[in-house]
Amino acid sequence: MxxxxxxxxxxxxxxxxxxxxxxxxxxxxxxxxxxxxxxxxxxxxxxxSPKKETVVRPMRRLWRLPYKSGIAAALVLAAAALIWLNRPRESAAFDLGALTPQEAEQYILNNIEDFDLSMLVASRPEEIADPAGAGRTDTLDSELDQLLDEYLEDVDDATLEQILF
Amino acid sequence: MTLNREISDDQIIALLNQSAQQEQGFRLLMAKYQERLYRHIRRLVIDHEDANDVLQNCLIKAFRAIDRFEGKSGLYTWLYRIASNEAFTFLERKKRKMAASIDGEDQLAAANRLRADSYFNGDEAQALLHRALTGLPDKQREVFTLRYFEDMGYQEMSDMLGTSVGALKASYHHAVKKIEQFFKNEQIR
Structure with missing residues (x-):
């Protein structure tokens, strides 16, 4: 009330x-x-109307034998993919510091598809963090720009199209 | 009949769990709760025949699932949830059949159902209220029905629906405002 x-x-x-x-x-x-x-x-x-059979819960059903092999295969594939994705690769930051200009040019030409300019600049964080070294970053930028320009002048249209698309 | 209604839920469940006494347990359960469940379902589906179908299905499901009733909530709460699910599933199926997904069409269909239902003796304002209710989202409709028609307190409702008191208050206030607006719009027409 x-x-x-x-x-x-x-x-x-x-x-x-x-x-x-x-x-x-x-x-x-x-x-x-x-x-x-x-x-x-x-x-x-x-x-x-007789009582229906108890419905097996979906998660339990998944663990029945025919599904087990599928789940196991999926898990193995997922693990393999993780290992492949986390495989050790060459560090751009380390290698660029040790390269001669010729080697750097070759490196860029070989890896141009994988890296853009901002990533290459970011690979030298000590120069960005230190204002006194800002000139060196500019130098690197201009060197890279020059290398890219030279490469773009030399490269034929078909290769360029392949890189871009 | 009075004796049946005084029997405890535990006694009913005990009877239902003994195969030799299941029928007695089931009849006692129905005697105790059928009217309350019917009224709840009827307010959701409106039409008596529909309510009868939904109630029967609800009771059959409850009987078949009684061994899964763990007693964490009261027996009526458990039955109420089955009834609500059945009613909303029924309405959804019916809506799809009628291909009336627009609220206005739902309300019109509800109004027609109410006019055709010989078990409605309300006036125009009551019919309008039922039309307004059919346009509300399920949750708001359920909360409004429990509070407005069944005089249920927020705490009891919270225990029954597993929703916080604050959320229930918001739902109810929202529902009342929408219904009020519906009445205003209908008067303007």
Missing amino acids: DNRKEILDELSGLSPRLRDLKAKGDGLTTPEGYFEGLSDQVWSRLKD
């Missing part, structure tokens, strides 16, 4: 129309004697 009073008070603020309408109820009625015969109806339906 307390709930009812609380609900009516709440409705007074929110919607006086609904507060007034509440007293009328929902207007829904049931056929006379409906509930008296209902349990017989439902019970006869229950007797007529």
